[in-house]
Amino acid sequence: MWLRKIKIDLMISGMVEKLSLMAGQYQQGRNEMRRVSKGEVNEQFVREKKCLAALKKCAMELLLLSVKPDTLLTVFTTDKSVLS
Structure with a gap:
């Protein structure tokens, strides 16, 4: 016991x-x-918006869509305009 x-x-x-x-x-x-500074947060937000726009625009060229644990969306694509 x-x-x-x-x-x-x-x-x-x-x-x-x-x-x-x-x-x-x-x-x-x-x-x-x-x-994290507000500038870094804003830059990350702009990058995420670009990635989402690219996802809507060129879904056929989409290679990988990944959601990170911190809820940031990462999109890998062959569209060169997104990378700039």
Whole structure:
């Protein structure tokens, strides 16, 4: 019986440690986002808009469409006008 209690205690402490690590990673991500300047955010937004426009314009030339975990859309295409 006491072995079972130790096992449960270890499982709970492992879950708490994992949740603590996840919370730390979340907070670190938030801190990194705060450090990003508005100019960089605006540049990224413009690049994403260009990629979406290219996706609508030249769907036949689309090579790969990928959604990143940070929800930024990345489009790889052979259309040279998008790359400029």
